[in-house]
Amino acid sequence: xxxxxxxxxxxxxxxxxxxxxxxxxxxxxxxxxxxxxxxxxxxxxxxxxxxxxxxxxxxxxxxxxxxxxxxxxxxxxxxxxxxxxxxxxxxxxxxxxxxxxxxxxxxxxxxxxxxxxxxxxxxxxxxxxxxxxxxxxxxxxxxxxxxxxxxxxxxxxxxxxxxxxxxxxxxxxxxxxxxxxxxxxxxxxxxxxxxxxxxxxxxxxxxxxxxxxxxxxxxxxxxxxxxxxxxxxxxxxxxxxxxxxxxxxxxxxxxxxxxxxxxxxxxxxxxxxxxxxxxxxxxxxxxxxxxxxxxxxxxxxxxxxxxxxxx
Numbered sequence: 001x002x003x004x005x006x007x008x009x010x011x012x013x014x015x016x017x018x019x020x021x022x023x024x025x026x027x028x029x030x031x032x033x034x035x036x037x038x039x040x041x042x043x044x045x046x047x048x049x050x051x052x053x054x055x056x057x058x059x060x061x062x063x064x065x066x067x068x069x070x071x072x073x074x075x076x077x078x079x080x081x082x083x084x085x086x087x088x089x090x091x092x093x094x095x096x097x098x099x100x101x102x103x104x105x106x107x108x109x110x111x112x113x114x115x116x117x118x119x120x121x122x123x124x125x126x127x128x129x130x131x132x133x134x135x136x137x138x139x140x141x142x143x144x145x146x147x148x149x150x151x152x153x154x155x156x157x158x159x160x161x162x163x164x165x166x167x168x169x170x171x172x173x174x175x176x177x178x179x180x181x182x183x184x185x186x187x188x189x190x191x192x193x194x195x196x197x198x199x200x201x202x203x204x205x206x207x208x209x210x211x212x213x214x215x216x217x218x219x220x221x222x223x224x225x226x227x228x229x230x231x232x233x234x235x236x237x238x239x240x241x242x243x244x245x246x247x248x249x250x251x252x253x254x255x256x257x258x259x260x261x262x263x264x265x266x267x268x269x270x271x272x273x274x275x276x277x278x279x280x281x282x283x284x285x286x287x288x289x290x291x292x293x294x295x296x297x298x299x300x301x302x303x304x305x306x307x308x309x310x311x
């Protein structure tokens with residue numbers, strides 16, 4: 001009878017002799033295929049077999065202040081990755097943290113200021129989206145414990161009440177007025193070019209060498225979607241990108257967002273083709289501009305340009 005040889009295990013030289021007739025039974029061939037595939041997987045370098053997920057912070061970590069979030073986000077048909085904070089572990093209350101259009105392997109995903117979010121037991125969620133828009137999700141439970149610490153750049157006092165609301169005084173009817181010309185701030189960045197966003201006036205000003213280059217009406221975050229005050233800088237630019245998120249039970253998925261400049265986490269200045277309500281807070285926290293103005297600003301501003309957001 002003719003015989004064939006099968007190997008007992010990877011790297012084992014002791015052969016097992018099998019009858020040829022039995023070797024080609026369907027069940028045997030399936031089992032042999034699974035066995036050989038497992039052997040090949042074990043022989044792959046660790047770097048090839050790296051799995052996506054969050055490496056730090058670790059499961060159950062207690063966090064405060066600014067935290068570096070590291071991990072791996074890759075797939076053979078990679079499209080993008082997105083990080084969210086699932087408040088109280090309830091996925092209907094997930095808030096956007098960061099995103100990227102390039103794969104990451106065992107490296108920094110983003111830097112996270114935890115003081116911007118409520119203390120408690122939450123989950124960090126990393127979503128790796130494939131080109132067919134399917135995705136894989138990875139969760140890390142974390143506890144935020146900042147004890148009411150204030151975010152950098154956030155004002156410590158609310159604006160004083162208008163004098164017309166003082167006791168016994170009736171406010172006079174407002175008269176139409178032109179907007180006053182902007183004046184340089186005392187705390188203006190030491191830079192030739194910088195961007196100022198005035199939340200109260202719904203106004204964006206592009207400064208160049210102390211002179212106003214642009215003065216645009218914008219839309220910042222509507223109630224429940226706060227536009228964070230502070231001093232930042234543009235760290236990434238996209239001529240076109242997709243924005244998705246879920247916060248406070250409200251989801252959004254907006255394709256082809258034009259002339260986008262991210263300046264802090266998920267906060268960005270970008271064009272908005274879906275509304276014309278500039279001068280009114282209607283966004284999910286970003287700074288919205290008319291598309292043509294967003295393009296002009298995008299072409300003028302380089303990565304690294306300071307962005308000052310204030311009330």
